[in-house]
Amino acid sequence: MPAEIRLFNCLSDNFGYLIHDPASKATASIDAPEAGPIIKALQREGWTLTDILVTHHHADHVGGVAELKTKYNCRVVAPHDKSTKYANVDERAKEGDTVRVGNLTARVLETPGHTLDHISYIFDSENAAFVADTLFSVGCGRVFEGTYPMMWQSLLKLRALPDATRIYCGHEYTQSNVKFALGIDGGNAALKARADEVAKLRAANQPTVPTTLGEEKETNIFLRADAPSVAAALGMAGKPTADIFGELRERKNRS
Numbered sequence: 001m002p003a004e005i006r007l008f009n010c011l012s013d014n015f016g017y018l019i020h021d022p023a024s025k026a027t028a029s030i031d032a033p034e035a036g037p038i039i040k041a042l043q044r045e046g047w048t049l050t051d052i053l054v055t056h057h058h059a060d061h062v063g064g065v066a067e068l069k070t071k072y073n074c075r076v077v078a079p080h081d082k083s084t085k086y087a088n089v090d091e092r093a094k095e096g097d098t099v100r101v102g103n104l105t106a107r108v109l110e111t112p113g114h115t116l117d118h119i120s121y122i123f124d125s126e127n128a129a130f131v132a133d134t135l136f137s138v139g140c141g142r143v144f145e146g147t148y149p150m151m152w153q154s155l156l157k158l159r160a161l162p163d164a165t166r167i168y169c170g171h172e173y174t175q176s177n178v179k180f181a182l183g184i185d186g187g188n189a190a191l192k193a194r195a196d197e198v199a200k201l202r203a204a205n206q207p208t209v210p211t212t213l214g215e216e217k218e219t220n221i222f223l224r225a226d227a228p229s230v231a232a233a234l235g236m237a238g239k240p241t242a243d244i245f246g247e248l249r250e251r252k253n254r255s
């Protein structure tokens with residue numbers, strides 16, 4: 001039986017996610033930006049929270065953990081990296097670990113850069129990747145704790161997933177990402193088509209997520225940092241890709 005996935009808004013622009021296994025009735029929340037909308041979503045579905053899978057230590061991803069843990073006595077899985085402190089954690093997960101949610105299995109990829117502890121949860125059987133603040137639709141996370149080469153390697157790790165993988169990211173930033181990308185990669189027909197689609201979705205107050213990795217490979221300028229046309233547009237032909245990626249990220253920071 002395929003998993004059921006729900007997404008909803010939390011805080012100002014975070015996504016809340018529930019993944020539910022109909023066979024075992026297990027339900028995981030990916031991160032917990034705030035408890036209220038997650039509890040409401042669970043009640044709407046008649047589901048009980050069994051697990052919280054934390055991607056990284058930022059407050060807008062763990063702010064609801066304590067309240068949910070108290071209410072549901074659920075298991076909390078957090079990144080293995082001990083450089084960051086977590087309260088209420090039952091298990092730690094590192095590269096190559098698998099985390100079970102009922103009969104569902106998530107594979108853990110370490111995707112550092114945004115933070116040093118950032119991990120992503122890949123449900124291969126569901127073609128679903130929860131990538132939080134590493135990869136956004138048409139964008140990527142700010143590099144707060146890591147380095148540009150480190151973040152680029154993390155993006156390459158995600159880029160190697162099958163094209164049909166649905167990408168569930170941590171924030172609704174797509175419209176701003178599209179605007180930035182068009183300024184550099186304006187000749188990209190797939191990006192222009194995505195810009196139209198995103199404008200329509202946002203005008204109707206609809207989320208632009210999930211996308212697919214295949215679509216991101218065509219439209220996401222950060223995943224395209226090694227495309228010759230992107231290097232040329234930046235006047236950086238022949239430069240190392242991590243440097244090109246870093247230049248893109250710095251321009252986005254200033255945009």
Ligand SMILES: [Zn+2]
Pocket residue numbers: 056058061114133
């Ligand atoms: Zn973050």
